Amino acid sequence: MTLRHFLNTNDWSRAELDALLEQAADFKRSRLGRQMAGKSIALLFFNPSMRTRTSFELGAFQLGGHAVVLEPGKAAWPIEFEPGAIMEGDTEEHIAEVARVLSRYVDLIGVRAFPKFQQWETDRQDKVLKAFAQYSSVPVINLETITHPCQELAHILALQEHFGALQRKKYVLTWTYHPKPLNTAVANSALLIATRFGMDVTLLCPTPEYTLDPRYMQLAQQNAAENGGSLQVSHDVEASYSGADIVYAKSWGALPYFGRWEQEKPIREAHRHFMVDEAKMALTNNGVFSHCLPLRRNVKATDAVMDSPACIAVDEAENRLHVQKAIMAALLGQR
Amino acid sequence: MTLRHFLNTNDWSRAELDALLEQAADFKRSRLGRQMAGKSIALLFFNPSMRTRTSFELGAFQLGGHAVVLEPGKAAWPIEFEPGAIMEGDTEEHIAEVARVLSRYVDLIGVRAFPKFQQWETDRQDKVLKAFAQYSSVPVINLETITHPCQELAHILALQEHFGALQRKKYVLTWTYHPKPLNTAVANSALLIATRFGMDVTLLCPTPEYTLDPRYMQLAQQNAAENGGSLQVSHDVEASYSGADIVYAKSWGALPYFGRWEQEKPIREAHRHFMVDEAKMALTNNGVFSHCLPLRRNVKATDAVMDSPACIAVDEAENRLHVQKAIMAALLGQR
Amino acid sequence: MTLRHFLNTNDWSRAELDALLEQAADFKRSRLGRQMAGKSIALLFFNPSMRTRTSFELGAFQLGGHAVVLEPGKAAWPIEFEPGAIMEGDTEEHIAEVARVLSRYVDLIGVRAFPKFQQWETDRQDKVLKAFAQYSSVPVINLETITHPCQELAHILALQEHFGALQRKKYVLTWTYHPKPLNTAVANSALLIATRFGMDVTLLCPTPEYTLDPRYMQLAQQNAAENGGSLQVSHDVEASYSGADIVYAKSWGALPYFGRWEQEKPIREAHRHFMVDEAKMALTNNGVFSHCLPLRRNVKATDAVMDSPACIAVDEAENRLHVQKAIMAALLGQR
Structure with missing residues (x-):
């Protein structure tokens, strides 16, 4: 065995x-x-x-x-x-x-x-x-x-508590700014589990360079195909948020710049406006917001979003x- | 609620x-x-x-x-x-x-x-x-x-174990030298709890600059008034120890020098003789000595005091x- | 009491x-x-x-x-x-x-x-x-x-599990190279406990300078005398391994160079060949190998020795x- x-x-x-x-x-x-x-x-x-x-x-x-x-x-x-x-x-x-x-x-x-x-x-x-x-x-x-598979299950449980079935929910994984080039783990995980549960997943990121490792992109694509959902990549903030049921935020460093982070920094800096705020959340379908934590307030998401009833990050953490x-x-x- | x-x-x-x-x-x-x-x-x-x-x-x-x-x-x-x-x-x-x-x-x-x-x-x-x-x-x-309110209760319990009722006991909180300008927490707490239990409290310190924050001085004053004890400040070592039932020692930095510690250092250094020793304890009313620990031996109190039966610091710590x-x-x- | x-x-x-x-x-x-x-x-x-x-x-x-x-x-x-x-x-x-x-x-x-x-x-x-x-x-x-007396008992228990009675077993404590001059604790302990259980103990080390502190040499000598075993020091690798039942390895710094480690370093470096390997183990009486861990692989002992059935270091650690x-x-x- x-x-x-x-x-x-x-x-x-x-x-x-x-x-x-x-x-x-x-x-x-x-x-x-x-x-x-x-x-x-x-x-x-x-x-x-x-x-x-x-x-x-x-x-x-x-x-x-x-x-x-x-x-x-x-x-x-x-x-x-x-x-x-x-x-x-x-x-x-x-x-x-x-x-x-x-x-x-x-x-x-x-x-x-x-x-x-x-x-x-x-x-x-x-x-x-x-x-x-x-x-x-x-x-x-x-x-x-x-x-980060433990986080994946906690995330899904929080979403199920809110929505019940998750099939075909519109799910946006949005990149956000962070002063450091962070790990892609939670981003990889979000794609894997959201596609696994048959959601229509958009990976929203500043440029194609922020797309995740092909291993995870392909696994997510395959998950989507097998579970009746979809996966797309977008760089259009407004289109991505429009009608979304779920906004999940995470910051990560662009893989092509791995180990040469000084060169990636200006691109990251130029996309601080990816911060999750009330205006963006207003575009959603009365959507929920979550994050794996720790989260830098007013850098990744505003106080208003974090303190709103739409934020289920603490539920996810509890889970x-x-x-x-x-x-x-x-x-x-x-x- | x-x-x-x-x-x-x-x-x-x-x-x-x-x-x-x-x-x-x-x-x-x-x-x-x-x-x-x-x-x-x-x-x-x-x-x-x-x-x-x-x-x-x-x-x-x-x-x-x-x-x-x-x-x-x-x-x-x-x-x-x-x-x-x-x-x-x-x-x-x-x-x-x-x-x-x-x-x-x-x-x-x-x-x-x-x-x-x-x-x-x-x-x-x-x-x-x-x-x-x-x-x-x-x-x-x-x-x-x-x-440090947990310390306060441990302190009082040790005193009650020794004395029973504490009302009108003569209680001296003495400043002592320490190479660093320490936190006033335990000193503030000692004043608060000793006055709360109706003791006659003397704050013994080198100069008026070592008086504690007015918030705690006033609370202690008010506690004394409400609980039938008293509070006074003294810079006279001999008078303070004379007839004391309880000597509690603590070192702290003078608040007016907060953040400008180099200027406070010479004053502290000039008062190394505030160390609790047998000669001072001999002035007391067969008093007990205590300290919250950690304590620097032969700087804040001598070995002889620490190892004497009058020292109840370990009882306080246990409590x-x-x-x-x-x-x-x-x-x-x-x- | x-x-x-x-x-x-x-x-x-x-x-x-x-x-x-x-x-x-x-x-x-x-x-x-x-x-x-x-x-x-x-x-x-x-x-x-x-x-x-x-x-x-x-x-x-x-x-x-x-x-x-x-x-x-x-x-x-x-x-x-x-x-x-x-x-x-x-x-x-x-x-x-x-x-x-x-x-x-x-x-x-x-x-x-x-x-x-x-x-x-x-x-x-x-x-x-x-x-x-x-x-x-x-x-x-x-x-x-x-x-390291806890290690001693764990070591003996592992040996008893393998051999049953240990009396007169041929036991070699071999020094091995390590980039740093380590503590003699486990070496001292090995001598003490192996002699205590009546084994015939050889301390194998590069030069007489690597002999252990006289206190432990004497205690081990006395243990050997009282328990029917023996203790000898050797600098001959082949003779020491020949017919051994137990090889126990440990690195330590030579005591005469204590605090002047730069002077000891060249001697240590010159004896890297003390590493426990298959050729040396082949000289033994189908002997077992152990070590207290942590162990630097391919410095103190080769992968082949560590991964062989003769290695009981993990059993010792469990014990x-x-x-x-x-x-x-x-x-x-x-x-």
Whole structure:
């Protein structure tokens, strides 16, 4: 039997995702359970976290389990990921040992590892996550690498709470400005999950250079075809917002400029007007707005949008707790 | 119904404080309970902590709950507190989202946020704590900002254990030297709580410039008037110690020099002799000595004083655990 | 009654160590217990940790207890260890208060404090650990200082799992190259415990300068005499490996060069060939290989050795969990 991980939603069938969402809704109604009684999860954070850490730690507790939070390179030893490496540099131990040892201690392993932002060709291989999955003998959960599948489920649950069925809803993923060239993970994830649930998806971004990696564009295209929705790319703000049911915002750096960010900066700066504001939201079909958080107010979205009833970002954040409990329970074979 | 926080002891009636102290004494006799079964608290540390973190984390555990420890700006995202801020600087998310999201995850939020020591006019507004209280939909607990109300209760409990009733006890809060200009929080708190319990309080400090913020001087004056005690300021070491029942020491920077600490330094240096030593303690009425800890030995108090039976600082530190469990239980409506 | 600590295995009788190992084997068969129900341990890390932290934290949880992880100098206040110090430097509180206060909060205290690598005469006094043991009123556990007794028991348990009785097994502790001059703790510990269990022990190292501190050489010699084994030092790789049952590897800096590491570096560099490889392992009596981890692959041992069935390093690491639970239970008077 192959070990089941939660690395990407596309590895899970729609029926399985629906079951996770149903279990998550159950956990939202009734928080406490024994699905992790005496069990544990190691949470490895190579990057900062507030929601992910809090929600996983509490999720484990509420199900009778325990989460151990590790920060490799800070309070824990730096890890080597290259197979066959002659380890004379900064890394003190190899993922082979880290994953094998952790697998003896805990029942689940969660990994957050953002790209290094030097070489997209390297980062897109998702080596850290894949190495954990390869060497672990317990299920591994993606806590955000180059996709963010836990966020995807939380997002969908929040949308289902608002709309019920999501089929053919008009969904806009809009790029927004941010002073730094951020990770594409949540953008990739938004395309994957919105197309998976049969929505009509528009990727709104400043220029063709902000289109996402072909791997995710193609997967999303395929998802759309299989699930009765559609995918298009647009650079027209007004057309994209018009009639939208859902506006999801995220900032990211343009992939062709990866590692040469100084050259991308002027393009980003020239598109500050992509900020989500009331005027744009007024073009929608009484649409909802969401974001994965953290969000820079008055840079990515205005205070007015964030504080409006249309903003369901806090619901989405809350749902992280519930969907992650469902994921952990499922991976442990518990319901 | 207004949400009840624990931001300052002056927001709680004397009867309520007495009930907290009674519950704390109960918890001291019998450590384990179920008052937080399945519940949780987020502890946000903007500054270091040993006692506070340990005692809250254990307190939650001993009552069946769980504490999540977050360090914004280190392992978690840096937070913006200004309303309406255009967030183009270092902060990645706004307190509005942080507090709202945490309120969905946990049942209580604790916040430690020391002053920034640049501008007292800014720091005295206690913006971080107030912002949490404003945006949270769960009770917020002050883990030390510009006051330290948990310490106040632990202090009073230790004094009650020693003296029984505290009314009209002679209480000296003495400034002591420290190489850095420290926070006035514990000093403010000492004045507030000692006057609240009807003691005759002397604030002993090097010069009038070391008097505390008028807000706390006035509140303490008012507390004294209402509770049958008194408040005076003195710069005379011998007179202050003479006949004292309680000596409480704390170092702090003089407010008129706030942000211009180099100019305050020579005054501080000139008053190293304020260190609590056996000669001074011999002037007291067989008095006890305490301190909130951490304490620099042989700078703030001598080894002889710290290791003497008169020193009840460790009892006070222990009581942090018990009073904080009482506070958490009370805020959750549990007894 | 003297307070019992777990500072070094040589403070515990062989019968006591055997009882700990038996209890550990029980915990390995059946993970959950109530030996720490409502109890707690403070884990103080002055240095990084992955296995130690995870295994103690989970061990406490699996026995119904709770571990608080503290990092003095980072998230907690820096601590002074000198008796009588006039604390005008960087340290904010004295071990006297830290240990006394923690003893009020928790039932056990674990301490990791590596040498400072400036002066071996200072480091060999193990001041931090001894100060905790001196001032604490609860049992203290050594989480690695200049010895690593928890690792010793995990190591022995893994060897017993493989061999059964260990008496007269041929045991080689081999020095290996590492870019940095590491702590001798695990090497000291390996000598102590291997001789304690009556093995024929060879310390294989590049030159006489890599011999360990006389204190540990003498204790090991004495252990060997009392337990029917032997201890010898060798610089001959082939002779040492020939017929060995157990190869245990560790890197350390030569004590005569302590604090003058630039002068030791060329000697270390000249002995990179001490790396454990298949050719060397082929000389053994079908021997097993182990290491305390973290291990730099292809520097200390080759991939081929690490990934071979002869490598029991991961078993040893797993056993940390089980032996530490046994230690905690024993110190709490629980079985």
